[in-house]
Amino acid sequence: MGSETMLLEVSGLYKAFKGNQVLSDINFSVEKGEIVSLLGQSGAGKTTIIRCVAGLERPDRGSISINGQYICREKDEKMAYAAKKELDQIRRQLGMVFQSYHLFPHMTVLKNVTLALTDVHKMSQAQAREKAMAMLKSLGLENKADSRPYELSGGQKQRVAIARSCVTNPRLLCFDEPTAALDPQTTREMTRIIKDLAGQGMGILIISHDIPFVKDVSDRVLMVEQGKIRSQQ
Numbered sequence: 444m445g446s447e448t449m450l451l452e453v454s455g456l457y458k459a460f461k462g463n464q465v466l467s468d469i470n471f472s473v474e475k476g477e478i479v480s481l482l483g484q485s486g487a488g489k490t491t492i493i494r495c496v497a498g499l500e501r502p503d504r505g506s507i508s509i510n511g512q513y514i515c516r517e518k519d520e521k522m523a524y525a526a527k528k529e530l531d532q533i534r535r536q537l538g539m540v541f542q543s544y545h546l547f548p549h550m551t552v553l554k555n556v557t558l559a560l561t562d563v564h565k566m567s568q569a570q571a572r573e574k575a576m577a578m579l580k581s582l583g584l585e586n587k588a589d590s591r592p593y594e595l596s597g598g599q600k601q602r603v604a605i606a607r608s609c610v611t612n613p614r615l616l617c618f619d620e621p622t623a624a625l626d627p628q629t630t631r632e633m634t635r636i637i638k639d640l641a642g643q644g645m646g647i648l649i650i651s652h653d654i655p656f657v658k659d660v661s662d663r664v665l666m667v668e669q670g671k672i673r674s675q676q
Contacts (some may be wrong), residue, residue, distance in 0.1 A: 450474040450615045451496065455517075456505035458491055466493050466670045469505070473615060473646040477638060480649040480657040483667035489650040493617055496648065497539055498530050509533050510614050511548070531548035535563070538616040539610030542623050544600045546592040546607075552579065553588040556607045565612060578606045582636065598629035605636065615646040622653045634660045 447591040449472055458471035466488050473479045481489045485563055489543055494500040496507055500516050502526055506516035513532045515524045525533060546555050553575055560571035579585045582602045601621065608616060618637070622630045631652075637660050641647050651657050 538613035
């Protein structure tokens, strides 16, 4: 595929915390409609990679671009990072589904999903509600719109988190351990949802230590060990 289909490019990424090298020469890409998983044990460096991609950590060396826009890169032997306004624009093309879901407990499901549409994208309440309800319906959650997170199962919370991330039409969607709290049946449902999203042209990046799930859902699997990508499957 050509560069016009490339959503995420990570090149020569290094990151250390207090002198401890956490990432060493990380290189990978995600293309439009592709599902790429970073597979490895806790402490391997997977979470640091995804936090760098989301602009939540600043790498020490290397470059990250999303849809051709750089979050960071090396210029004149120094690291250059996107300014806040530019970073905000890049993040609008990125969706994150966290392991702990990060839903607002005091808000209804519908409010959780519409919040970014009204507050960030300045959409009217009526438009935001219509778009959110369509997204919830596609995920089988339309009857949970008025529920609060504590009333939902783990799988339902996961789907609300996906709805919230997808309703803004991101080009790249990142999942942090998406099956950690799910039973086998719900894991199969999650696999179907992720494949459907990729089928719509979204790029998917997953970090996980769930080998059967990753092998079932992914187009490519990258093994991460001790801060390095050791192999590709």
